[in-house]
Amino acid sequence: MKRILYTAIAVIILSTTVSFAQDRYDAMRWSQYFYDGTARFAAMGGAFGALGGDFASLSVNPAGIGVYRAAEFSLNPSYLSTSTKSSFTGLPSMSRSKSRGDFNFGYVQPFILSNDKDDLISINLGLGYNTMTDYHYDAFAYNKSGSSWLDALTDKMENNWEYFDPVKMEGYNRYDNFGAGDWDAVLAWNSALVSEDSIGFYNALHNGDIIEQRRLVESRGRNSEFVFSLGGNYANTLFFGMTIGIQDIEYKKYLTYVEDVVQTTEGTDLKWFDYRQFFETEGSGINIRLGLLYRVNDNWRLGLAVHTPTWMNLTDYYSASIQSEFQSDDQYYMPDKTPWYEYKYKVSTPARYNLSAAYLFSNIGAVSVDYEYVDYSTIKMRESEESIYGNTFDKENDIIKDEFAGASNIRIGVEVKPVNNFAIRAGYAFYGSPYKESVGGSPSTQIYSFGLGYRIDNFFVDAAYKYLTSKSGLYDIYNGSNTISEQYVTNQIALTFGFRF
Numbered sequence: 001m002k003r004i005l006y007t008a009i010a011v012i013i014l015s016t017t018v019s020f021a022q023d024r025y026d027a028m029r030w031s032q033y034f035y036d037g038t039a040r041f042a043a044m045g046g047a048f049g050a051l052g053g054d055f056a057s058l059s060v061n062p063a064g065i066g067v068y069r070a071a072e073f074s075l076n077p078s079y080l081s082t083s084t085k086s087s088f089t090g091l092p093s094m095s096r097s098k099s100r101g102d103f104n105f106g107y108v109q110p111f112i113l114s115n116d117k118d119d120l121i122s123i124n125l126g127l128g129y130n131t132m133t134d135y136h137y138d139a140f141a142y143n144k145s146g147s148s149w150l151d152a153l154t155d156k157m158e159n160n161w162e163y164f165d166p167v168k169m170e171g172y173n174r175y176d177n178f179g180a181g182d183w184d185a186v187l188a189w190n191s192a193l194v195s196e197d198s199i200g201f202y203n204a205l206h207n208g209d210i211i212e213q214r215r216l217v218e219s220r221g222r223n224s225e226f227v228f229s230l231g232g233n234y235a236n237t238l239f240f241g242m243t244i245g246i247q248d249i250e251y252k253k254y255l256t257y258v259e260d261v262v263q264t265t266e267g268t269d270l271k272w273f274d275y276r277q278f279f280e281t282e283g284s285g286i287n288i289r290l291g292l293l294y295r296v297n298d299n300w301r302l303g304l305a306v307h308t309p310t311w312m313n314l315t316d317y318y319s320a321s322i323q324s325e326f327q328s329d330d331q332y333y334m335p336d337k338t339p340w341y342e343y344k345y346k347v348s349t350p351a352r353y354n355l356s357a358a359y360l361f362s363n364i365g366a367v368s369v370d371y372e373y374v375d376y377s378t379i380k381m382r383e384s385e386e387s388i389y390g391n392t393f394d395k396e397n398d399i400i401k402d403e404f405a406g407a408s409n410i411r412i413g414v415e416v417k418p419v420n421n422f423a424i425r426a427g428y429a430f431y432g433s434p435y436k437e438s439v440g441g442s443p444s445t446q447i448y449s450f451g452l453g454y455r456i457d458n459f460f461v462d463a464a465y466k467y468l469t470s471k472s473g474l475y476d477i478y479n480g481s482n483t484i485s486e487q488y489v490t491n492q493i494a495l496t497f498g499f500r501f
Contacts, residue, residue, distance in 0.1 A: 024400050026281070027379045028434060029135070030223065030249065030312060031349040034445065034468065035059055036131040037104055038076050039496040043451025043464035044413025045427025047368040049356025050303035051413075052293055055106030058126055058229045058243050060370065061305040061354060063293035065124045065231035066239030068108050074498035076104040080134065082490045086141035086215075088482040096138035102222075104130050108229075118235050126229035134490075135221040135251050141484050143213040148259055149275070150193055150203035152478040157185050157194065157201045164189075166196055180318060180341040184275075187322040190336045193273055204270040204326075210263035214256075215477060215484075221251035221281075231291075239293040247285040247310060254278055257477070273324040276335075283314035285349075303356035303370075310349040313384065317342055344384035345393070350374050365416040365423075372411075376404040376434040407432035423453040425464070445470040451494075458500045466492040 035046050037056025048057035052064025055074055079101055087093035106128030114121055157164045168177040169189045178186055188194040194203050205211075224247065231241025255277040261270050291305035323335040351374075358368035379400050381393040413427040429447040451464030468490040476483055 024379075024381075024396055024403065026316075027347050027349075027381055027396075027400065028376065028404070029133075029251070030285075030310075030314075030347050031374075031376060031379055032431070032434065033132045033223075034134075034431065034447070036078075036102070036134075036494075038074060038106070038498075039078075039451055039462035039464040039494040040425065040453055042078075042466050042492070042494045043425035043427055043449050043453075043462070044368065044415060045411045045429040045447060045449055047356070047358075047370045047411040047413035047427060047429075049291075049305060049354050049368070049370040050293060050301040050358035051366065051368050052239060052301075052303075055108060055126065055128055056104075056130060058106075058128070058227055058241070059130050059132075059225065059245070059289070061291040061293060061303045061356065062229050062231055062241030062243040062289050063239045063291035063303065063305070065108060065126050065229045065241045066122070066233040066293065068110050068124050069112075069122070070500045071110060072106075072108045072498060072500045074106050074496050076106075076494060076496045078102045078104075078492055078494035080136070080490055080492045082134075082137045082488060084137050084139040084489075085487045086139045086484060087486075088141055088143040088213075088484055090482070091143060093487075094140045094142055096140045096216075098136050098138045100134075100136050102131055102134070104128070106130075106227075121233040121236060123230070123232045124241075126227070126231075128227055130225050130227060132223040132225050132247065135219050135223075137217075137219050137488060139215075139217040139219075139486055141215045143215075143482055144262070145211050145213055145482060146209070147481060148203070148205050148209075148211050149213075149257065149478050149481075150188070150205055150259075150273075153184060153188055154194055154201050154203045161200055164201070175338055180338075180343075183320060183338045183341075187275075187320060187336050187338065191273065191322045191324040192326070193270070193322070193324055204268070204324075205261070206264070206266040206268050208263075208265035209261055209268050212260040212262050213477075213481075214258045214260075216254075216256040218254040219252070221249070224248045224250075237295050239295070241291050241293075243289040243291075245285075245287045245289065245310070247287070247312070249281060249283045249285070249312070249314065251281040252279065269326045269328055271325045271327055273322060274335075275320070275322050277320045278318065280317040281314055282317075283312055285310040285312035285347075287311070287349075291354075298362075299360050301358045301360070303354070303358075305352075305354040305356075307352035307354070309351050309378075312347045312349070313344070314347060315342065315344050344386050345391075346382050346384055348380040350376055350378045363417065365414070367415075368413045370409075370411040372409040373406060374409065374434075375406040377401050377406065379404065403436060404434055405436040407434050421455050423455075424450075425453065426450040443470065443472050460496075460498045460500075462496040462498075464492075464494045466490075466494065468492070 041056035049061040052067035057064030085093040287310040321335040431445040
């Protein structure tokens with residue numbers, strides 16, 4: 001029997017439409033950076049645009065490489081733990097945690113050309129590896145509801161019943177008859193979750209059934225960047241630099257959605273179904289950063305940097321499965337699995353503009369402030385030349401213009417040296433929301449940090465603790481469901497071991 005209330009399918013969370021695999025949310029994922037690097041950089045909130053002299057600054061303002069007067073090699077191990085609280089509206093939050101290690105390194109080599117204070121003093125080269133954004137987290141949410149994802153799926157099939165021909169949805173090559181965005185219907189049909197009678201499609205539930213819903217997301221991967229920098233020092237007053245960044249993207253997401261029928265009416269036979277999706281993205285990108293750093297006097301420094309978009313070539317992989325069990329002893333359906341779907345596309349991330357200022361208190365400390373502007377509405381998506389699907393991404397790009405906005409990011413850092421060779425540091429960073437509007441609050445990100453540093457002769461060691469907190473807006477897992485909100489907290493401990501020679 002068909003349930004009376006159908007709901008429209010959602011393409012954001014559970015629907016396996018092509019737009020889910022390559023949509024504005026994926027483009028946003030590749031476009032947001034929360035710079036990582038050395039422990040000193042982390043402890044001071046990443047506010048190094050006008051300070052320079054730290055390898056991680058090459059990813060913010062490449063002119064920072066010009067400050068170096070000696071060769072330097074640094075190793076930067078770190079440990080991160082991310083806790084995610086997820087909750088359906090009106091229900092207690094559920095927590096999941098994920099821990100992992102990370103590792104960065106950097107090398108800078110100056111070539112001294114002159115000691116003339118009115119001449120080009122040095123040309124410096126640098127190379128290294130930084131983490132731009134980390135994608136590791138787990139999220140779990142629980143809900144008890146009278147609605148079901150099957151309602152939305154049935155509605156989708158009812159609205160295009162000629163296309164979802166039962167004959168085409170069966171047989172060995174059944175998935176070849178449909179695009180990846182409609183494989184959810186084929187899976188449900190072959191797991192006896194959706195059927196057809198003379199009236200149309202209907203699902204295995206009835207009005208009044210109560211469903212326990214469990215949703216688990218396991219996200220893995222990172223956006224890592226190899227940096228190659230060239231810069232110089234003119235008259236110990238003007239420092240300049242250019243960084244070429246080559247990004248390596250590795251991302252995997254496992255989504256498990258389970259519905260258990262805990263209260264039935266009208267003889268519902270379904271006990272539960274388990275819907276699993278697997279997404280993977282791999283690819284690379286390249287960008288160029290140009291920067292200037294001006295030493296006004298012994299105390300003041302000003303910085304300016306422009307980052308081009310990162311031009312990315314990406315490949316998505318997708319597969320899914322459904323298994324179900326019914327009250328009847330002979331009605332257990334082993335997982336029906338889709339083949340692998342592969343899609344190649346391109347993303348152009350926003351340009352970035354950085355202004356910075358720093359004040360140095362002789363040899364006892366410094367205060368630094370960075371301002372960064374990023375217009376996320378300028379993100380562009382397009383199909384790869386190798387693709388055979390003919391997707392222009394016009395709709396996705398229009399939605400990006402309508403929903404995304406410019407964001408201001410602010411980073412503040414303080415360093416105090418109470419005694420020679422020892423430093424105490426603290427920092428704060430605010431990354432503004434990339435959305436024009438967000439239901440349930442602005443999904444901005446804040447970072448609090450502090451650290452210590454010790455330097456003796458040609459060796460230095462730094463330590464930092466970083467606390468990152470971010471909250472999503474409200475979203476549906478399907479249209480008509482209770483909304484979900486998520487809060488992310490990352491605790492990071494970073495170390496840097498460095499040598500100057």
